[in-house]
Structures are given as structure tokens and as C-alpha cells.
Amino acid sequence: MKYDIILAGVGGQGILSIAFVIDNAALEEGLFFKQAEVHGMSQRGGAVQSHLRLADGQIYSDLIPLGQADMILSVEPLETLRYFEYLKPDGAVVSSSTPYTNISDYPVLEEVFREIKKAPVHVLIDSEKLAREAGSVRAQNMVMLGAASVFLPLKEDSLKKYIQVLFEKRGPQIVQTNLKAFDLGRQAARA
Amino acid sequence: MEKVVLLGDEAVALAAIQAGLTAAYSYPGTPASEIMEFLIRNSEGGRKFTAKWCVNEKVACEEALGVSFAGKRAMVSFKHVGLNVAADPFINSAITGANGGLVVVVADDPGMHSSQDEQDSRYYADFARILCLEPTSHQEAYNMTREAFDLSEKFRIPVMIRLVTRLAHSRSSVETAAPREQNKDLPYGTWQDWTLLPGNARRRFRILLDRQKELLEYSENSGYNQLVLNPSGGRLGVVVSGIAYNYFKEVAAALPAEPSYLKVSTYPFPVARLRRLIEQVDEILVIEEGYPFIERFLLGVVGIPGKKIRGKMDGSLPATGELTPDLVARALGLPERTGLKTGDFKLAGRPPQLCVGCPHADTYKALNEAIREFPRPVVFSDIGCYTLGALPPYNAIQTCVCMGASVSMAKGGAEAGIHPSVAVIGDSTFAHSGITPLLDAVHSNTAMTVIILDNGTVAMTGTQPSFGTGEPLDRLVAGLGVEPNHLRVIVPLPKNHQENVKVIKEELSHQGLSVIIARRECIQIVGEKKRS
Numbered sequence: 001m002k003y004d005i006i007l008a009g010v011g012g013q014g015i016l017s018i019a020f021v022i023d024n025a026a027l028e029e030g031l032f033f034k035q036a037e038v039h040g041m042s043q044r045g046g047a048v049q050s051h052l053r054l055a056d057g058q059i060y061s062d063l064i065p066l067g068q069a070d071m072i073l074s075v076e077p078l079e080t081l082r083y084f085e086y087l088k089p090d091g092a093v094v095s096s097s098t099p100y101t102n103i104s105d106y107p108v109l110e111e112v113f114r115e116i117k118k119a120p121v122h123v124l125i126d127s128e129k130l131a132r133e134a135g136s137v138r139a140q141n142m143v144m145l146g147a148a149s150v151f152l153p154l155k156e157d158s159l160k161k162y163i164q165v166l167f168e169k170r171g172p173q174i175v176q177t178n179l180k181a182f183d184l185g186r187q188a189a190r191a
Numbered sequence: 192m193e194k195v196v197l198l199g200d201e202a203v204a205l206a207a208i209q210a211g212l213t214a215a216y217s218y219p220g221t222p223a224s225e226i227m228e229f230l231i232r233n234s235e236g237g238r239k240f241t242a243k244w245c246v247n248e249k250v251a252c253e254e255a256l257g258v259s260f261a262g263k264r265a266m267v268s269f270k271h272v273g274l275n276v277a278a279d280p281f282i283n284s285a286i287t288g289a290n291g292g293l294v295v296v297v298a299d300d301p302g303m304h305s306s307q308d309e310q311d312s313r314y315y316a317d318f319a320r321i322l323c324l325e326p327t328s329h330q331e332a333y334n335m336t337r338e339a340f341d342l343s344e345k346f347r348i349p350v351m352i353r354l355v356t357r358l359a360h361s362r363s364s365v366e367t368a369a370p371r372e373q374n375k376d377l378p379y380g381t382w383q384d385w386t387l388l389p390g391n392a393r394r395r396f397r398i399l400l401d402r403q404k405e406l407l408e409y410s411e412n413s414g415y416n417q418l419v420l421n422p423s424g425g426r427l428g429v430v431v432s433g434i435a436y437n438y439f440k441e442v443a444a445a446l447p448a449e450p451s452y453l454k455v456s457t458y459p460f461p462v463a464r465l466r467r468l469i470e471q472v473d474e475i476l477v478i479e480e481g482y483p484f485i486e487r488f489l490l491g492v493v494g495i496p497g498k499k500i501r502g503k504m505d506g507s508l509p510a511t512g513e514l515t516p517d518l519v520a521r522a523l524g525l526p527e528r529t530g531l532k533t534g535d536f537k538l539a540g541r542p543p544q545l546c547v548g549c550p551h552a553d554t555y556k557a558l559n560e561a562i563r564e565f566p567r568p569v570v571f572s573d574i575g576c577y578t579l580g581a582l583p584p585y586n587a588i589q590t591c592v593c594m595g596a597s598v599s600m601a602k603g604g605a606e607a608g609i610h611p612s613v614a615v616i617g618d619s620t621f622a623h624s625g626i627t628p629l630l631d632a633v634h635s636n637t638a639m640t641v642i643i644l645d646n647g648t649v650a651m652t653g654t655q656p657s658f659g660t661g662e663p664l665d666r667l668v669a670g671l672g673v674e675p676n677h678l679r680v681i682v683p684l685p686k687n688h689q690e691n692v693k694v695i696k697e698e699l700s701h702q703g704l705s706v707i708i709a710r711r712e713c714i715q716i717v718g719e720k721k722r723s
Contacts, residue, residue: 036361046543061441062361065516067530087530105539
């Protein structure tokens with residue numbers, strides 16, 4: 001078994017938190033993982049991505065070769081498209097439909113969606129709406145993780161366990177908000 | 192044995208702790224910052240060992256050298272260009288030699304994700320004539336760092352660990368070994384070894400040169416270097432080092448048979464095994480992240496008769512940028528693979544930018560307005576978040592070269608006739624390398640204006656502490672001899688815009704040295720304080 005994920009978003013959207021949960025859930029389930037991430041300059045509102053690889057045997061490359069990702073998981077729709085060439089022909093796109101428009105030449109949103117829908121397997125999630133429903137607009141990353149969990153080779157319980165670990169320092173309220181965000185995302189992807 | 196999830200940087204840090212580290216020093220810089228952040232988090236406030244951010248890399252390296260002199264284990268870490276700053280103590284520490292284990296960790300940034308060049312630190316290790324270990328994985332990063340301290344004490348030289356961005360910032364699991372105590376019984380260094388008067392230095396350099404044989408012998412026998420000869424692998428042999436090994440192993444599985452290869456992980460590299468590989472094949476592909484270091488040695492000036500050597504020099508691999516599994520696959524003759532295409536859809540870029548509410552933005556708005564009325568002004572800038580002022584909508588700066596260069600270049604520019612000649616520099620960059628050129632400008636009363644952007648932190652690399660901020664910074668600048676009536680402090684806020692434009696205009700018009708400190712806390716710090 002091998003499962004490669006491109007995580008994408010804009011600096012500050014919390015894709016490294018998604019990675020933390022998947023990494024630790026994978027380790028708990030006895031899988032190998034490697035996860036290459038971006039720090040530094042691009043974290044200031046720029047495009048950020050992380051290559052996350054899961055396998056039941058040794059993983060060599062920290063980077064995913066082109067055309068081999070099983071999933072693009074993105075917290076922002078334009079960022080989803082940036083990594084399309086990494087996706088396998090039958091790979092899954094799990095993308096937020098909420099744009100992050102901190103650039104002046106952001107394309108027409110409908111055209112972005114039209115491109116995303118060219119992927120044979122795609123799920124578009126209104127992460128902003130669901131995160132608000134869960135209690136915090138900042139929880140969009142966990143909404144998207146919930147949506148992705150439908151496809152991931154990981155148990156729902158392991159993922160939830162590490163959402164708990166990730167947020168427990170910030171108090172039970174924030175843990176509950178993020179767990180709810182995860183559930184709402186998961187339900188939306190199933191619908 | 193415990194399995195833990197770590198960044199490559201953190202694997203190095205944890206290994207150092209468990210190798211009996213007494214003290215570690217660093218200056219923030221991507222992709223090396225997480226080494227010191229991990230050390231500080233785990234130092235129990237300095238009770239277990241010392242872990243400190245320093246004012247710059249040279250100071251950090253010298254402090255580590257002092258620890259080594261005292262017979263204790265020390266580590267210094269920084270990004271590749273940080274080693275330029277620390278080059279003086281680094282090169283000379285090979286001459287004094289190490290007493291307590293001294294490990295120098297350098298994180299190179301091929302592809303320049305967050306850097307102004309992609310220099311390859313293996314050249315520095317070669318230049319200093321010391322050992323360099325280059326891990327391919329998190330486990331090797333851990334194991335090699337543990338061993339590096341032992342090797343440093345065995346050979347009595349500093350040992351370099353070379354990381355690259357993709358390993359420094361990649362996360363995986365690592366199995367740890369039993370921790371070792373800190374050194375207790377090593378005596379201090381002896382003055383004859385550590386006082387580099389010419390007579391001592393000549394003797395010490397001779398010792399270093401004589402030691403090269405032992406270093407090579409270590410490399411020849413090191414288990415980190417692996418020669419795998421595959422008689423059915425064809426006439427192509429591969430020499431592969433560092434992170435490139437991972438890409439090679441990833442893609443070579445698609446070849447009909449894996450070529451014979453030599454994995455190089457220690458420098459000086461293992462010559463005997465390299466010879467054995469070359470004897471088996473007609474063609475050698477060298478795959479290495481960074482400069483064509485091994486490849487150039489291998490080629491020499493005339494090449495190897497009858498053998499074709501491929502790599503970055505002949506264009507089989509790109510001479511610049513990061514390697515990827517796809518580039519390595521192409522060099523091995525494998526067909527290109529790509530996934531979905533977005534066709535002619537125009538993907539708008541999303542470069543990094545100053546945060547909403549950033550104080551630098553307000554300073555740049557005021558500076559842009561104030562400077563408009565001058566015919567040929569130049570704003571020399573420095574390294575930090577404020578370098579993003581080069582991009583729209585600010586378009587406010589014309590240079591960014593290296594730490595502190597804004598101040599020195601503004602002085603040179605002023606002396607070549609530029610007016611106004613302006614330097615913009617952050618508070619931490621000023622502490623790092625801006626103080627000495629400002630002293631130079633004071634001495635000449637150069638007609639230039641230095642704007643110190645004091646946001647109280649090292650923001651770009653993750654809000655590490657700054658050494659030159661707040662009221663002590665004002666006193667420091669005054670103490671250098673800047674005239675009190677041309678040392679101004681402004682608060683960059685939209686409501687102060689007109690007033691700030693006026694202050695800047697006045698100082699730009701001044702025919703002597705002036706310093707404006709634009710002081711407002713980084714909004715990342717404000718946010719962190721709110722959350723905690």
C-alpha cells in the first residue's frame with residue numbers, strides 16, 4: 001500500500017496542522033510516512049504545499065513524482081489547480097470552494113471550479129460555511145481533513161485522536177470546534 | 192529505542208542532545224531555524240544544556256569554539272549563507288582543532304526557497320579540510336549527528352553535517368538510541384594549539400594536513416557509503432549523494448535492472464570504492480543536490496579516458512534549482528510522466544507578501560511619499576520580511592544582498608554621489624551586521640539616512656528574539672555617535688502617516704548622517720500574545 005497526498009493552501013491556512021494529524025495517525029496505524037513541507041518566506045501569505053507520503057513499506061523520496069499523487073487536498077481552490085500535474089489520472093481532488101483572494105489577479109472563481117471539475121474524482125467543499133457552523137472560521141483546515149478522510153487509508157478514530165492532541169493545549173472548546181469541523185467536512189464529502 | 196516524529200532539523204537537534212551536548216548556538220535562518228527551536232524547547236530553560244540564539248553566526252560559531260576549548264560538546268547551526276558570516280572562526284577552528292566535540296550543522300537551500308543564493312557547503316568543508324557528513328534520511332541525520340561528536344573528538348577537528356531544505360523540512364519517524372552523558376573529564380585546550388601565532392599555526396596546519404589520510408580512511412570504511420555492484424545493471428554506474436539518493440532509489444525501480452551505484456555520504460569521499468565502480472562501467476551519472484561537487488572532482492581537468500561522466504556539467508541534470516524524482520528519472524532515461532493538465536488556464540501566482548497590518552507597510556508608504564520629490568533617490572535594503580517591499584504595491588527598495596549590506600551599500604552609494612542614499616534594515620539584522628557599518632558612517636558623517644524597522648522580532652524565520660530592539664536600540668545608536676537631533680523615532684501607523692512623511696523628508700534632506708527608527712511591534716507577535 002502506498003498513498004501520496006499533495007496538501008495545498010495559502011500560508012497561514014493551517015495545512016501543517018492537517019499534516020500533523022495525518023502523520024501521527026499514520027504512525028499510530030503502523031504505516032511509514034514522509035512529509036516534505038515549506039517554511040520561511042512563503043508562509044507569509046504565499047502559496048504553500050506539502051508532499052505527504054504514506055506506505056506500508058520504506059519510502060525513499062521526500063517528494064512525490066509528477067502524476068503519482070493519489071490525492072490533492074487543498075484548503076483553497078486556486079491552490080488546488082497549481083498542483084494538478086502531480087495527480088494520478090484517477091486521483092482524487094478534495095478542495096475547498098472558498099477563495100483566498102489576497103492577490104489582484106485572482107481568476108474568475110467559476111472558471112477555477114470548472115477546471116477543478118475536470119478531475120474525474122473531485123469533491124468541492126464550502127469550508128468557510130462549514131467551519132462557521134462548527135464554531136470558528138479558522139477551522140476550515142479540519143473541515144477539509146474531514147472531507148479527505150473519506151478517501152484516506154486511515155481510520156477516522158486515529159485522525160480524531162490527533163485532532164484532540166493538536167488542539168488540547170488551547171482548551172476543550174477549541175478541540176470540540178475542530179472535531180465538529182472534521183465531522184461536518186466528512187458528512188459533506190459523503191453527501 | 193523510541194520512535195519519534197521529527198523534522199530533519201529536529202533529528203539533528205535530538206541527536207545532539209542525546210550525544211551529550213553541553214551548549215548549542217545559532218542565528219535564525221531558513222531552513223536551519225528549527226534545530227535551535229527544538230533545542231530551546233527541550234533544554235528545560237537551560238538547566239539540561241545551553242541552547243541560545245546569538246546576535247549572528249560568527250558569534251555563535253566562536254561561542255561553540257569556546258565550549259569545545261573547555262572540553263565539552265558543542266554544536267553550532269545555521270543556513271548556508273550563515274556560514275559565510277561564520278567563515279573566519281569556522282576555517283580557523285580546523286587549525287586550532289576541536290577539544291570537546293564540535294559539530295557545525297549547515298542547512299543549504301538549493302532552489303533558493305528562502306535565500307539569495309544556493310551555495311554548496313561541501314566546498315567549505317573541503318576548504319577547511321574537515322570531515323563532512325551528508326545524511327539522506329531522518330534516521331541518518333540522527334545517527335550521523337550522534338557519530339559526528341565522536342568523530343570530532345577522535346580526529347580532533349570540527350565535523351560538518353550538511354543538510355538541504357528537503358531533508359531539513361521533511362518530517363518522518365526516527366528511532367533513537369540510549370542517551371550519553373555530557374563530557375566530564377576532558378582537560379581544557381592547550382595554549383600552543385589554540386593560540387594561532389604564525390609558529391603555532393604552521394604546526395597546527397601541518398597536523399591538519401597530516402590528518403587527511405585518516406579522514407579518507409574513515410570515509411573508505413564508513414558504512415554510510417555503500418557500493419552496490421549489479422553485473423546485470425548495464426554499463427551505466429551512478430554516483431549519488433545526500434537527498435538525491437532518495438530520488439534515485441525511488442525512480443530506479445522502474446528501470447529493467449538497477450544500475451551499479453555508489454552512495455556517497457561522507458567527505459572526503461571514498462576514493463577506493465569510487466574506483467571500483469568506475470572500473471565496472473563505461474558511463475557514470477553523478478546525482479547530487481547542490482553544486483556539481485563530486486562531479487567536478489571526478490572530471491578533474493581532462494576527465495577519465497574511455498569513460499563518459501554525466502551530471503550537472505553536461506546538462507543531464509539542471510545546473511541550478513532543486514533536484515526532483517522526475518529530473519532524476521529523466522537523467523536515467525526513463526519516460527516522462529505527468530498528471531492532469533490545466534491546459535491554457537492562467538494560474539495566477541501567489542508570492543509571499545507583507546501581512547495585513549504590518550508596520551513595514553506603513554513605513555514604506557511614508558517613505559515612498561517622502562522620497563518622491565527627490566530626482567534620483569536609492570533605497571538600499573536588507574534581509575527580512577521588509578525585503579518584500581521590493582514587490583508591488585510598494586516597489587520601495589532597489590537592493591537586497593546580504594545581512595547588513597543596506598547600511599554599507601548606502602554609504603558607498605552616498606560617496607559615489609547618490610542622494611538621498613537610504614538604508615532600510617530590520618532591528619535584528621541591524622544587530623547582526625548593521626552596527627559596524629553604521630559606526631563607519633558616523634566616522635565619515637556620510638550624507639545618508641538609515642531607517643531601522645524595529646518590529647521587535649526576527650519575523651520572517653518565525654519570530655525569534657531580536658537583540659537590538661526598543662529603548663536599548665535607541666541608546667545603542669546614540670552611543671555609536673549619531674547626532675541626537677538626527678536620531679528620530681517614528682511609529683508607523685496609518686494615523687501617523689503625514690507626520691512620518693514629514694520626519695522622513697526632513698532627514699532625507701539632511702546633508703549628513705541620520706537614523707530613523709520606525710518602531711511598532713510585528714503583528715504576528717501581537718497575534719501570538721492575544722492567543723496565549
